[in-house]
Amino acid sequence: MDKDSLRQLLHEHLAWWGLTHVTSDQEYFAWQRQQLSPDELKQLAFLAEQKRNGDRRDEIAFYDRTAHSRIYPVLYSQRYEYYEAIGLRTMAHFGTARDLLDFGCGLGILTTLYARCFPDLNLVGIDRSPASIALAQQQAKKLGLRNLRFLCMDVETESLSGSFDMIVATHALLQAEQDPGIPSESWRTFDRGDDPSRQMAFEQRTGLAVRLDRLCQLLHPQGRMIVSEKTRQLARRVPFQRALAGRGLQLVQPADPIRYRIIEEVVEDGPFYVLSKGDQASVAWDELPELDDGTLVNLNAMLEKCRDANEPLYENHGPSAQVVWEELTERTVIRELTREKPDGRQVHVERGMVDDTHYLYCANTYDQRQLVMMEEARAVLLDSYYQEILRGLA
Ligand SMILES: C[S@@+](CC[C@H](N)C(=O)[O-])C[C@H]1O[C@@H](n2cnc3c(N)ncnc32)[C@H](O)[C@@H]1O
Structure with missing residues (x-):
């Protein structure tokens, strides 16, 4: 099937599941209020909050509730573009695969799509x-899919036999989601x-270790694994990749990286990985932060640009702020503070000058960077930001 036919089938499939492509928040939430009662919405919000604690039972309770026939079409319509982004990208790699395992398939919205598009x-x-599995089984039956089985099992505690080439x-x-990952070694570096031991602790507390170990046992030596989380x-991406x-x-x-919209909000999920088991790495792992386009800015050009006097001369809230800050070699630090928490996390705040331009720089071990530059007459604003940050750290 070519890409256009796959896309068309994907849209028909999502419609069959009762999903609607809504692109306005206002429209979506009005529809949500029409479909679900205030009590149902309150309960869902409560279950979603509980799920964040990372407890297995809370997570199952949330997904069980979302599998209700009144709830899932509304809830998962928000993820319409996610299914589009992930579904199409994933299917592009099926090639000649014969046996596919969809781990954590949920209601099977994507699994049933894969089965329809790839009958062999x-x-x-x-x-x-x-x-979720009961609904998935029921829907697969309604679709008359014979090349698909759904099993209710926890891969962490139960074992599945077999070998899958995808x-x-x-x-x-x-x-x-609540796990912040692993901090950088210091605020100066990513x-x-x-x-x-830190890597192992991350893998264990997030459950990643056992899930990955089990999946690797099930992967055929020449098989492929498709993963997107x-x-x-960077604090999560690096230990995940490792x-x-x-x-x-x-x-x-x-x-x-995968990008899609949850109604109006653009979501950036991190990389889509296509993996194989092998000892020869042909493509290197990237552990660098995403540098936003055009940020290795021409600082001088920006400073020269005539701007509203109340606006900063330069502002950068991305990782590349570090590169620009490092390039301010002639800077004079007026005051600075580095705080280190008992667990080793650090935050650094710095107020300084380069020629007659004033700056404020903040950096922490969770890869946040911020550089704001102002002309002398507005330096007082930077002083008050500096104090505000210090109060936040107290
Ligand atoms: C966010 S949903 C994703 C569903 C689907 N993969 C998708 O992309 O739409 C995560 C699913 O993983 C399942 N899951 C998490 N840990 C699992 C485990 N250890 N064994 C089996 N399923 C698991 C959850 O029950 C849940 O349905």
């Missing part, structure tokens, strides 16, 4: 939410160093 593929979808895990391996921040590499998984192609 044998698919297994697994998930630990019983209500394993897909999207938004299922590293759910622990480098995480190489501390196996919420790992945009967990993949640590199990002998190699990149088949450079990992591109």
Whole structure:
């Protein structure tokens, strides 16, 4: 099937599941209020909050509830463009695969799509939410899919036998959204160093270690694994990638970030990985921050630009602020403070001058950087930001 036909089938499929492509928040929330009662919305918000604690039972309770026939079409319509982005990208790699495992398949919205688009593929979808699997089985039956099985199982505690030449895990391996990951070695660098005990602690507390180990056991030696998780921040991306590499998984192609919209909000999820088991890395892992386009700015040009006097002369809230700050070699630091928490996390705040331009620079070990430059007459504003940050750190 060509790309356009796959896209068309994907749209028909999402419509069959009762999903609507809504692009306005106002429209979506009005529809949500029409479809679901205030009590249902309150309960869902409560369950979603509980799920963030990372407890297995709370997570299952949330996914079980979302599998209700009144709830999932409304809730998952928000993810319409996610299904589009992930579904099309994933299917582009199926090639000649014969046996596919969809780990953490949820309701099977994507798994049933894969089964429809690739009738010669044998698919297994697994998930630990019983209500999600019951719905997935019912929907697969309605669609008359014979090349697909859904199993309710927790991969961390139950074992699945078999060998798969394609394993897909999207938004299922590293759910622990509340986990900030591993901080950098100091506020001056994005480098995480190489501390196996910190890596192991991350993999264990997020459940990643056991999930990945199990999936690797199920992957055929010549198989491929497709993985996409919420790992945009370097603090999560680096240990996630190291967990993949640590199990002998190699990149088949450079990992591109995934972007889609949840109604009006643009979401950036972090890379989409296509992996194989092998000992020869042909594509290197990238542990650098995403440098926003055009930020290796021409600082001088920006400073020369005539601007509203109340506006900063220069402002950069991305990782490249560090590069620009490092280039301010002639700077005079007026005051600075570096705080270190008992767990080693650091934050640095610096107020200084370069010629007659004043700046404020903030950096921490979770890769946040901020550089603001103002002309002398506005320097007092930077002093008050500096004090405000200090109060926040107290
Ligand atoms: C955010 S949903 C993603 C669903 C689907 N993969 C998608 O991309 O739309 C995560 C799913 O992973 C499942 N899951 C998480 N840990 C699991 C485990 N250890 N064993 C089986 N399923 C798991 C959850 O029950 C949930 O349905």
